[in-house]
Every structure is written in C-alpha cells, then in structure tokens.
Amino acid sequence: MNTLAALLLLIGCVVAPVSQAQIRHIEMRVEGMT
Amino acid sequence: MKQHLGRQSGVQNVEVSLIDGKVEITPKGDGQIDPVQLLKATYDSGVTVAEMNVTARGKIAKDSSGNLALQVEPNRSFPVEPNEMSKGLDSLAGTPAMVTVRGQLYKKPPGKKQKVDTSVPLKLLILEVEKRE
Numbered sequence: 618m619n620t621l622a623a624l625l626l627l628i629g630c631v632v633a634p635v636s637q638a639q640i641r642h643i644e645m646r647v648e649g650m651t
Numbered sequence: 652m653k654q655h656l657g658r659q660s661g662v663q664n665v666e667v668s669l670i671d672g673k674v675e676i677t678p679k680g681d682g683q684i685d686p687v688q689l690l691k692a693t694y695d696s697g698v699t700v701a702e703m704n705v706t707a708r709g710k711i712a713k714d715s716s717g718n719l720a721l722q723v724e725p726n727r728s729f730p731v732e733p734n735e736m737s738k739g740l741d742s743l744a745g746t747p748a749m750v751t752v753r754g755q756l757y758k759k760p761p762g763k764k765q766k767v768d769t770s771v772p773l774k775l776l777i778l779e780v781e782k783r784e
Binding site for chain 1: 652667669671672673674675676677678680682684686689693697698699700701702703704705706707708709723724751759
C-alpha cells in the first residue's frame with residue numbers, strides 16, 4: 618500500500634509541472650541583424 | 652545576440668534565422684522567463700525588436716475595472732488587449748479553466764529605432780485561442 622502511495626506521488630511530481638501555466642514559446646521578428 | 656539571449660534567465664534554447672530576421676526562443680519549464688528582459692537584452696545586443704509573439708498557457712483573471720489578464724505564473728500576468736478573440740474568454744475569468752493562446756506582446760511603434768519602453772506593462776493581443784481546458 619505504501620509502495621502504491623509512493624508511486625502515485627512520484628507520478629504526480631512528474632505530471633504536475635506539465636499541467637502548470639507557463640509561457641510555452643516566444644517568437645520575435647527583429648530588424649538590424651547582420 | 653544568440654549568446655546574449657541564451658544567458659537570460661529561463662531560456663532553454665535560442666534559434667536565429669538571419670534570412671527572415673526571426674528569433675525563436677524555447678523557455679525552460681521553470682517559469683523564470685521574462686519577455687521584458689528578453690526585449691531589453693535584444694536591444695542591448697544592438698538589434699531592434701519589431702514584434703514579439705508568445706504562446707502561453709494560463710488562467711484568465713479579471714481586475715476590478717473589468718479588464719482581462721492572462722495569468723501565466725503565480726506572480727506574472729499579462730493584461731489582455733480587448734479584441735474579438737478576447738471577448739470569447741470573458742466567461743472564463745475567475746474560473747480554474749486553463750487556456751493556451753497565441754498572441755502579440757510587443758510591436759514596435761512606427762518610426763526610427765528606439766529603446767523599448769519597459770515602464771509600460773506589455774499587453775497581450777490575442778491572435779488565436781489554441782486550447783481551452
């Protein structure tokens with residue numbers, strides 16, 4: 618039972634950051650680049 | 652410029668296309684990336700930013716004046732510039748629903764090269780709502 622709880626906690630730690638709000642991608646158009 | 656941007660907090664990868672003047676930035680997953688710092692860093696490297704677009708996932712919040720904002724991190728949100736796309740998000744304000752949007756955070760005013768005014772908060776002009784959850 619403890620093993621199962623630990624496993625679920627571990628999965629939660631891996632999945633949680635993915636579901637967070639965040640900036641995913643940034644794209645800029647620039648001028649004057651050589 | 653690539654090295655300059657790559658050193659900024661929260662930046663994982665920078666791809667520069669010299670042909671069309673495009674810079675693609677992939678953030679780390681740590682939520683430390685700051686678009687204002689990226690604008691400043693780009694300017695400091697001697698290049699003018701004509702436009703900055705972001706794809707972001709977050710919650711819709713509404714302030715006391717009824718203005719919408721996209722909260723992308725607990726301590727960072729972008730006021731939403733009202734347009735047709737933002738009208739559809741009004742009903743999600745204050746709910747736990749998450750949205751993924753693509754929008755314009757910065758566009759250079761017409762005219763000569765000028766320093767980015769960081770005293771004015773960047774407003775997000777929503778171009779596309781990619782996902783609602």
